[in-house]
Amino acid sequence: MNCKELSQTDVKIPEIGLGTWNYEGGVHPLRTGIDLGARFIDTAESYGTEEVVGQATKGIRDNVFLATKVRPRHFRRADVIKSAEQSLKRLNTDYIDLYQLHWSNYLVPITETMAAMEELVEMGKIRFIGVSNFSVREIRQAQGALSKNKIVSVQVRYSVVDRTVERDLLEYCQTNRITLIAFSPLDLGMNNIERYDRDDILGQVAGEVGKTRAQVALNWCISHDAVVAIPKANQSEHVRENCRASGWQLEPAQLKVLDQGVHFRQRGALESAGRRLARRIVQTFGRSI
Numbered sequence: 001m002n003c004k005e006l007s008q009t010d011v012k013i014p015e016i017g018l019g020t021w022n023y024e025g026g027v028h029p030l031r032t033g034i035d036l037g038a039r040f041i042d043t044a045e046s047y048g049t050e051e052v053v054g055q056a057t058k059g060i061r062d063n064v065f066l067a068t069k070v071r072p073r074h075f076r077r078a079d080v081i082k083s084a085e086q087s088l089k090r091l092n093t094d095y096i097d098l099y100q101l102h103w104s105n106y107l108v109p110i111t112e113t114m115a116a117m118e119e120l121v122e123m124g125k126i127r128f129i130g131v132s133n134f135s136v137r138e139i140r141q142a143q144g145a146l147s148k149n150k151i152v153s154v155q156v157r158y159s160v161v162d163r164t165v166e167r168d169l170l171e172y173c174q175t176n177r178i179t180l181i182a183f184s185p186l187d188l189g190m191n192n193i194e195r196y197d198r199d200d201i202l203g204q205v206a207g208e209v210g211k212t213r214a215q216v217a218l219n220w221c222i223s224h225d226a227v228v229a230i231p232k233a234n235q236s237e238h239v240r241e242n243c244r245a246s247g248w249q250l251e252p253a254q255l256k257v258l259d260q261g262v263h264f265r266q267r268g269a270l271e272s273a274g275r276r277l278a279r280r281i282v283q284t285f286g287r288s289i
Ligand SMILES: NC(=O)c1ccc[n+]([C@@H]2O[C@H](COP(=O)([O-])OP(=O)(O)OC[C@H]3O[C@@H](n4cnc5c(N)ncnc54)[C@H](OP(=O)(O)O)[C@@H]3O)[C@@H](O)[C@H]2O)c1
Pocket: 018, 019, 020, 021, 022, 042, 043, 102, 132, 133, 155, 156, 182, 183, 184, 185, 186, 187, 188, 189, 190, 214, 215, 230, 231, 232, 233, 234, 235, 237, 238, 239, 241, 242
């Protein structure tokens, strides 16, 4: 398993981690991944999977890089602290490696939330601060609200069939040395990827390199500077396959074939703004998120 530096921290994290949204595999697949070098697990207070992550890392906690998230409705100072403490309990640990703001909250000032995050760093409860589903503008504001710490990561959707981040966020992360954690790198399942890849370009490249389509899709993701990916797999067999997406490299010509041949989505600025507006409306009218 190859590793990449987390931002400019000197900490190396595996380029393939283990996602746990909708995870129902129990301890074994996570342990399999850790044993194969995927010593980076992503969870969230809203996933209901922190306990199983705690069980899977019992006795080997210091060998694993643990990332979790606080949900927007807990972005007030006291709630951030409380959420972190509850996550620590569920994860059965006394520190979180990467604590991420799950989405923006348009009602709570980012200065308040980030001050609480810095308090957590000072208390030794979290090591690094990250954000998720933030736009470039929101990242800049969040960074501006921090006095001593740097945002080390941005977790966003990125796959060979969803290249929205290539509009501006990927380059922003690469230029500013922020790690981009690609979520849904298999677009929530190979059937979704195959629906876009109508000419089976992934299959052609997979045949050339002697890998599977999923491995090619993941290797395409992590071939980008500053990008790591966190596929989720209930099945240990999938975990094994995904871990073997690291340790080799697609040739530049193969990357070009994938770039040009696989159909993909890329949301425009207007659509992204519309989605943010919808989220703001939901938050304003108090629906639970
Ligand atoms: N920050 C956010 O807002 C956010 C949003 C979404 C996701 N995430 C994070 O990103 C992680 C991954 O994203 P995701 O769960 O949305 O989707 P994903 O990883 O793109 O896809 C998961 C699906 O792919 C299947 N799969 C995994 N490996 C496979 C393989 N080698 N061959 C064929 N199928 C394979 C899994 O099957 P099995 O389970 O049956 O093995 C599962 O159905 C999440 O678990 C979560 O940690 C974050």
